[in-house]
Amino acid sequence: MLELDGEVHGKPVDVDEATERWRRMRGRSGVLHTGHWVVDDRGPENGGTRGSLGATASTTVHFADLDDEEIAAYVATGEPLRVAGAFTLDGLGAPYVTAIEGDPSNVVGVSLPLLRELLAELGLAWRELRTG
Secondary structure, X not given: OEEEOOEXXXXXXXXXXXXXXXHHHOOOEEEEEEEEEEEOOOOHHHOOOOOEEEEEEEEEXXXXXXXXXXXXXXXXXXXXXXXXXXXXXXXXOHHHEEEEEOOHHHHHOOOHHHHHHXXXXXXXXXXXXXXX
């Protein structure tokens, strides 16, 4: 979810909403919040806890000052309609993000540092996820 001026926004429902959102975002900053939930379904006999934890990662995103033609062209790609906040950091929207404060993986979709912390709280080290 993207927080802008105290309002929370998810995926735009149509081209008009995406266009209006970008007009509000251009040249400004918003905070992207991503919720995470981890469930340990391993039983104690397998070193598990059967516990679950949740947390939210938040990253401040600074947007370029796009003109109306740039906004229209970007929205026409369809990408802003498929993602929370109406932008991507790892796709066509990347040139329109001038800076971020915080975890870049959170903007992409999953905060890897937060996921590592949640797993550790459940007794599972990040290194244990690797196989081979």
